Structures are given as C-alpha cells and as structure tokens.
Amino acid sequence: MSKSLSHIDAEGTARMVDVGAKAETQRLAVASGRVRMSPEALAAIRAGNAPKGDVLGTARIAGIMAAKRTGDLIPMCHPLVIDAVNVDFAFEGDAVRATATASLTGKTGVEMEAVTATAIALVTIYDMAKALDKAMVIEDVRLIEKRGGKSGHWRADEA
Numbered sequence: 764m765s766k767s768l769s770h771i772d773a774e775g776t777a778r779m780v781d782v783g784a785k786a787e788t789q790r791l792a793v794a795s796g797r798v799r800m801s802p803e804a805l806a807a808i809r810a811g812n813a814p815k816g817d818v819l820g821t822a823r824i825a826g827i828m829a830a831k832r833t834g835d836l837i838p839m840c841h842p843l844v845i846d847a848v849n850v851d852f853a854f855e856g857d858a859v860r861a862t863a864t865a866s867l868t869g870k871t872g873v874e875m876e877a878v879t880a881t882a883i884a885l886v887t888i889y890d891m892a893k894a895l896d897k898a899m900v901i902e903d904v905r906l907i908e909k910r911g912g913k914s915g916h917w918r919a920d921e922a
Contacts, residue, residue, distance in 0.1 A: 785870040790911030794877035796904030797858040804896035818891040826850035826884030830876040
C-alpha cells in the first residue's frame with residue numbers, strides 16, 4: 764500500500780500542507796526528554812544554587828517561548844495560536860526530565876510545539892549548568908501522546 768507524502772507535491776518539491784478545509788478540533792500533545800549529568804550538577808540544580816541562577820525557572824520560560832516560535836524554526840510547521848503550554852521537570856537518578864504539554868483548538872496538531880518546548884528546555888538546562896558539567900547528555904526527546912484531529916488519540920508504548 765503506497766501512501767503519498769503530505770509535504771511533497773507531485774514534482775517532489777517540498778510544500779506546506781493546506782489545512783484550510785480542515786475542521787477545528789481540540790488538540791493536545793505531550794513530549795518528554797531528559798538531560799543526564801553529574802551528581803554535582805544535579806545537586807546544584809535541585810538546591811537552586813547553580814552559578815547562572817534559577818535553572819529550571821529559566822528553562823521553563825525558554826520552553827514556553829520555543830513552543831510559541833516553532834513555526835519560525837521548523838520549515839513546514841504552521842504558525843499556531845497556542846492556547847496553553849506547560850513545561851514541568853522531574854528529578855531522576857542521574858538526570859532532569861522535562862515534559863511539555865501544548866494545547867489548542869485548531870486545524871493542525873501541536874506535536875512539534877511540545878517536542879520543541881521539551882528540546883529547548885533541555886538545551887537551556889545545559890546552558891545554565893554547563894559550568895558545572897560540560898559532559899551533560901540530552902537524550903530521549905520524543906512525543907509521548909497526542910489527542911485530537913483526524914488521527915485521534917495516540918500514546919507511546921510504555922517501554
């Protein structure tokens with residue numbers, strides 16, 4: 764079974780998908796990833812005494828700002844009016860996990876906004892804590908869940 768590519772026209776040229784005729788639906792996307800680091804860097808972030816200041820507060824703002832600018836960063840993304848973006852953090856054994864949730868009522872999904880918010884929040888953590896650990900590793904950035912639109916609800920397998 765052959766499926767046509769939505770972002771490639773008949774001549775093989777990249778194009779932005781026309782969503783004009785699509786119905787508006789409530790849409791939500793959740794993405795997550797983590798940044799592994801030394802125990803010292805993790806302790807400083809947890810204690811709130813990293814050299815550059817409030818690491819997680821700054822990363823939260825960066826993630827929200829990134830979600831709002833996703834259409835400017837990724838060529839085939841539509842610029843979206845997002846209803847809400849939340850970026851949350853959790854401490855894991857050797858890492859900080861970022862989880863971003865984006866939602867809107869619109870004609871196209873917010874998966875890329877959630878993924879972008881997660882990635883930029885993690886990059887910001889790296890930037891804010893690199894004086895403590897230059898060997899941090901950003902990993903496992905991925906979509907966890909999406910709701911709404913023609914394809915409905917999807918959730919990543921818990922592996």
